[in-house]
Amino acid sequence: MESHCYHCGNHCEDTSIVHDDKIFCCNGCKTVYEIFAENELSCYYDLEQTPGTTPKEIEGKFDFLTKPEIYEKLLDFNDGSVQIATLYIPSIHCSSCIWLLENLQKLNKSISSAIVNFPKKTVRVTYNANEGSLKDIVLLLSSIGYEPYISLEDYTNTKKGINRDILYKLGVAGFAFGNVMLLSFPEYFEVDEYWLNQYKTLFRWIMFAMSLPVVFYAASDYFVSAYKGLRSKFLNIDVPIALGILVLFFRSVFEIIMDHGQGFFDSLTGLVFFLLLGKFFQQKTYNFLSFERDYKSYFPIGITKVNADHTEETIQVYDIQKGDRILIRNQELIPVDGILINGDAQIDYSFVTGESETVVKQSGDKLFAGGKQTSGAIEMEVLKSVSQSYLTQLWSNDVFNTNKEEGFKSITDTISKYFTIAILLVALASGLTWYFIEPAKAWNVVTAILIIACPCALALSAPFTMGNLLRILGKKKCYLKNADVLEKLAKIDTVIFDKTGTITHGNKGALTYEGIPLSAEEKIILKNTLRNSNHPLSRQLYDSIKSTTVLTPDAFEEIAGKGMIATYDGTEIKVGAPSFVTSNNIEKSTKTAVYISINNQYKGKYLFKNAYRQGIEELFNNLSKNYKLVILSGDNDSEKEALTEMLPKGTELHFNQKPDSKLNFVSQLQQQKHNVLMVGDGLNDAGALKQSDVGIAIAENVNVFSPACDAILDALNVSKLSVYLHIAKSAINIIKASFILSFIYNIIGLSFAISGNLSPVIAAILMPLSSISIVTFVTILTNIAGKQLK
Incomplete structure (x- = not known):
């Protein structure tokens, strides 16, 4: 047995x-x-x-991974104790593979997490280097049947998951289709010659033989996909295609065995060839859109470069070069790998590893991209230029997945599941009807219906619409994390704005001082304290004080919503809200102000006259027509009168809001069934950005990148927010229009198929053409929608 x-x-x-x-x-x-x-x-x-x-036998195979000069090339992140490596595993093939690989921490205690990227066949493993090594991880994977493919020479290309399988399958199907058509010609033209009668049976069996690799190799993806869908109790878009191929194949085999005819091997091989041809061009087009987004959509993040003469300038993050010295302020993200030069470095690597415990670094230690400085300003020397693909990966890291996705269903998911069921019912009813009318046509009718009504065009509408609009918005400096964000934007009914740094300029406006005049030494201490902070008011005040002397504080702490405290050789300075800097009862200004005390002696305050961004008033007027508007500000209500005059009636104004107050406000609106968009500067608004249905971080001349946000918007384009929201709604309308076009195509095609006037091979040719027409349709409409941004 x-x-x-x-x-x-x-x-x-x-x-x-x-x-x-x-x-x-x-x-x-x-x-x-x-x-x-x-x-x-x-x-x-x-x-x-x-x-x-x-x-396979693995003893001694991976000994080379014990050499630091080799294994360090394979690491995405290495902080001594925590290391992260992305390994390419060719044998990943099913859901059980994913389940097992994402439970590796149960097999090896040094592993803290493992995340699988199924399309690229990679697993990203985070582990404790004190308890295990990369070699241990690789040996574990190999021992359970998932040996990684490691090639130091071509490692970068390997991880991209380049797959030429579709080309091979297309070649097999094309070769078989051409030859089967050639062998079918005599019977097509009903040539009644002796040689045909003698070799007819041989020709038919040759066509059968050529169809085997087409069905069992070239078309295998459709069977696998349909099987997995059925096993998961879900009728996916490949079920009708797989059924059509099987019907053609077994009917053809039956006909040649019973000598009833030549079968439909020409239609069968043609069907698979045209299916794969359409799939190939769709893949090429979509990969192009992905390429545009991944490599040309640079984040508008600035970083402060320290020049040789100790002057500072803000440059774009992708202009950073090896050897540059850059300044990283409190709560600022480290965009590149580098060496710590000076400063108290306490790095939060939770953006990379998911571990929130800070890591203390000393001068000369290596710092890795993705860490966030949490204790004042530091200076570092750049080891290599920034990798935008790394920042993209960091932004979409599964570590930051929240409950936002729970309960969210895309428009395609909502419609497509009913589509497949309807097509199967139509095919069954038509087949039974023709079986009693004209049995010979029944198989052709069923096959033609299953092919012509393929929902591929339906499934392509949303990805191509969203993909093209993501590319267009990226060129206009509005960067969305993924296509789902665009669909969520279309459902927004409430828009909340932070004030300082969001609707106001972070570096403009009049600035005056009231109080005891500060000495030159005190101004130096104040400026160096402000140098550590990323808050818009801190940045504006820092730029106004003329001094090039750089001091490193002995201690520094910034408390969100309150202020900063720092010490320099025994001198303590507090900067922030009045209740924070002094316990004395002082007169609070009705204007936006920053208060200062030195050694617990209140000195005075800097008064800010806010400069609102150009076009803000028009933006609010446009938004008020369709959205509920709210201003949540951490400042006092000194600007209430000015805002009331500028903003439309009905706009809610809330002042003195702490970070947790903003988060709770958003949560309360969501409990009232509102879909909330939060627009903030990414500093004190991180909680609200994460809680909201869509969170947009405004980027100006500081590095405010935050994985908590769903989108990053250049500060110069804040006034265009209403246009972006309109484009999001246009995207849904375009998808619906393409669905209607697809349904019209299917209704026309089905009418011919049900009537028995459409052969399977013609249906196979029309199916990819319909997909291409849908792609062309949505591309043209999305480009038209994108012209609103000009």
Whole structure:
């Protein structure tokens, strides 16, 4: 009796191993099973039968990973204790693979997390280097049947997940289609010659032989996708296609066996060829859109460069060069790898690792991109220029996944699940009807319906619409995290704005001082304290004080919503709100102000006259027509009168709002079933940005990048926010219009197919043409919508 391995499914020879009443082909598979059983992971086999792969001999194979000069090239992040590596694993093939690889921490205690990217067949492993090494991780993966492919020479290209499989399948289908058509010509033209009568049967069996690699290799993706959908109790878009191919194949085999005719091998091979051809061009087009977004959509993040003469200038983040000295302020993100020169570095690497504990660094230590400085300003020397693809990866890191996605269903998901069911019912009803009218046509009708009504065009509408608009918005310096954000923007009914740094300029406006005059030494201390902060008022005040002397504070702390405290050789300075800087009762200004005390002696205050961004009043007037508007400000109500005059009636104004107050306000609106857009500067608004349905961070001349936000908007384009929201609604209308076009196409095609006047091969040609027409349609309309930004 033939037996198969419980783990990998391979045929077991006479030397098969029995353990726990289960048969294994080798000790490797048995060992893997034992590892799973010991760690309570045996439910891995419940996800799919024989999902594993046979472990190969790995002893000594990865010894090269013990050499630092080699393994460090494979690390995405290395902070001594915490290391992160992204490994390419070709054998990832199913949902059980994903489940197992994302539970690696149960097999090795040094691993804290593992995240699988299924399309690219990679796993991103975060582990403690004090408890394990990269070699240990690779050996573990290899021992359970997921040996990583490591090539130091081509490692970068490998991780991109380049897949030429579709080209090979397209070649096989094209070769078979051409030859089957050639062998079918005599019967097409009904040539009644002796040679045809003699070789007719041979020609038919040759066509059968050529169809086998087409069905079982070239079309395999459709069967796999349909099977996985059915196994998950979901009718995906590949179910009708797989059924159409199977109907054509088995009907053709039946006809040549019973000598009823030549079958439909020409239609079958043509169908698969045109399906793959359409899929190839769709993939090429979509990859182009992805390329535009990934590599040309630079974040508008600025960084402060320290010149040789100690002057400072703000440059764009992608202009940073190796050897530059840059200044990283409190709560600012480190955009590049570098060496700490001076300052108290306490780095929060939770953006990268998910661990919130800060890491203390000394002068000369290496700092990694993605860390956030949490204790004053530091200076560092750049080791390599910034990688925007790394920032993109950081922004979309699964560490920051929140509950925003729960309960959210895209417009395609809502419609497509009913589409497949309807098509299957129509095909079944039509097939049964024709079976009683003209049985010979029944198979053709069913096949033509399944092919012509393929929902590929339906499925392509949203990705191409959203993808093209993401590219267009990126060129206009509005960067959305993903396509879902665009769809969520279309549902927004409430827009909340922070005030300082969002609707006001962070570096403009009149500035006056009231109080005891500050000495030159006190101004130097004040400026260096402000140098550590990223707050818009701190930046404006810092720029107004003329001094090039740089001091490093002995201690520094910035408390959100209150202010800063720093010490220099025993001198303590407090900058911020009046209740923070002194316990004395002082007269509070009715204007926006920053208060100062030195050694617990109140000195005075700087008064700010806010300069509102150009076009803000027009923006609010446009938004008030369709949205509920709210201003949430951490400042006092000194600007209430000016804002009341400038903003439309009905705009809610709330002042003295702490970060947690803003978050709670957003949450309360959501409980009232409002869809909330929060627009802030990314500093004190991080909680509200994360809580809102869509959070937009305004980027000016400071590095305010925050994974909490869903979009980054250049400060110069804040006045265009109403246009961006209108474009988001246009995107939904474009998708709906393309759905209608797709339905019209399907109705026309179905009418011909149901009537028996459409052959399967013609349906196969029309199907990719419909997809291409949908792509062209949405591309033209999205480009027209994008012209609103000019």
